[in-house]
Amino acid sequence: MVVTVYHFFIDDVNYRSQEFTKDKILEMKPEYDQDKRQEVHAGIEKFREELKIAKQQVVFSKKKVENPKVLVAVATKGSGLVNQHFGHAKEFQIYEVDGNEVNFVGHRKVGNYCLGGYGEKATLEGIIETISDCKAVLVSKIGDSPKEKLQEAGIQAFESYEIIEKAALEFYEQYLQEQAQAEVQVQENKDATPVLR
Secondary structure (H helix, E strand, O other): OHHHHHHHHHHHHHHHHHHHOHHHHHHOOOOOOHHHHHHHHHHHHHHHHHHHHHHHHHHHOOOOOOOOOEEEEEOOOEOOEOOOEHHHOOEEEEEEEOOOOEEEEEEEEOOOOEEOOEEOHHHHHHHHHHOOOOOEEEEOEOOHHHHHHHHHOOOEEEEOOOEHHHHHHHHHHHHHHHHHHHHHHHHHHHHHOOOOO
């Protein structure tokens, strides 16, 4: 039975290969639909324009304030969006954020962490070392284990599926709030320390 199926498969491959001989390919006329091409390009341009407007709205809606600058790593497949899973990223785009602006700094290549649902410990350590100067990594999704390891290294995992600038500014606001809360708590702890007489 297996031999028969195998021969059938070989015969099918041989038959199909006759459809794509060099002579037949040279005879083929390319199918080119100018209207369809213009429609696709119009859609691309519309998306680019919407993205540009959204970026401008995000940046111009913020008040200009003097804040410290921080770096964030972004997992992206492109299109100006945070749209990649942490484990699938082969590189991170690095942005500098100060609450007013989000500026691209560069790329950092990393080893692919997620291998069929399992993460490799050495690869994660390499990723953490590569982005160790960043306060956060912006991702579309991240597993609990790498999230904890990043947290231990002082890097916050921030899940979002947004325009990079918007996600970075949202993280930055959250970051400033956490910093302010930490300062208040330190001050309260100092005030609560008993004085020995």
